[in-house]
Amino acid sequence: MRRLVIKNPKTIRGKVYDYLREKLLSGEIPPHEHLIEAKIAMEIGTSRTPVREALHNLEFEGLIESIPRVGYIVKPISEEEVGEICEIRATIEGLAASWAMGKAQEKLVAELGKNISISEDRVSKGEVRAFVDMDAQFHEIISKHSGSQRLLELAQTLRRHMLRYRIQSIYTVDNVLRAIEGHKGVLRAIEKQDLEKVHQAIRHHMEQSKKDILRYAFKEAPEERK
Template identity: 65%
Template sequence: MKKKLVIHQTDTIRRKVYNHLREQILRGEYEPHERLFETRISEEIGVSRTPIREALHNLELEGLIECLPKVGYVVKPISEEEVAEICELRGLVEALAARWASEKARDKLVAELQKNIAASEKKLEQGAARAFVELDAQFHEIIARLSGSKRLLELAQTLRHHMLRYRIQSIYATYNVFRAIEGHKGILAAIKNGDKDEIELAIRTHLEQSKKDILRYALKEDENLAARKSSNQSNS
């Protein structure tokens, strides 16, 4: 059961409902292809259907869900083209952010990234793959934040949020966590060397591996989903 949404009087209900549903989709609490029913969501989170209807419309405009004829709203499945596009854009944005951060605050950048990697390795040793998701986000957040550009930070955050609903599922496998940490180490090494081309290559290599992990997981999940649907139809 989805948790109820707590809305204070000072909050805008429409904004809170939208952010709440968006966060649940991004974190995979609603699976790809899953239908979204206004009535059920209304009962689950404790608000009327009007702000839910508006939130669903906005989520469709954002590309997180789609409205199918005779079906209604469903969570959009993973798109290979979308994942590739996001990774390509992230490569451009984060390479620039890393270069600027390295130029403006290299010592602080190196120190914070080293601390993040150490914490990530500790989580890996503990087998806490789920906890790594937040540390993975923090690693890239550090680079964007220390670039000193508010606009670049906003761009990086937007792209990472779109990637989150794919990444948060694929990262659960321990071998994916290990590869992600190795990718972070490669980025850190390039930043230490101060070579702009090496930094861009390290980031692009890391994001290319992330794309492969996501698509591998997506294909497996689509197969599992199809198998579950077939089994349910056979049993009905």
């Protein structure tokens, strides 16, 4: 692990958190890896306090887990958890879309359309990693326009748990293009104000995301296994 350069003491906690989070999401720190507080502090050149706080926040995000008398380890990829999160997200986001359509249809369509245009532009320029944020923004637009803070918070929590699985598969161009097509399908259904098709489009998009994640994580989708 390369040494982290921290110039501003006031930002140590945030920098340590961002640094470790990127290592986890990129796969540089692999699943099942034991995270030793003192060792990390020594490697990146800081005290143990900001490392401890960063690890606590990463546990909250679902990226690592605390095991009694062992400490923190990187959570392994679970096929069951991926399927569960995708199923719940499809239901939650379908509800969010139905509420958003009833409260801010025009703004919803405009913002989703703009998001897709920017996503396509960034990907066409080879900025595939930028889609991670654009994907998050697309789904957050729907949740925000639902008008429900509880629904937004629930959607954000589920997305955070999904990110550790999604991040690697979403770095491949084919998967990104499929995801953008999924977004377009959702937008088309919203434009038509066809609630049934909106639910179908969101569920299809989530199902495709699940397949892409599992294909990357396990080298092949479940239905393709022998």
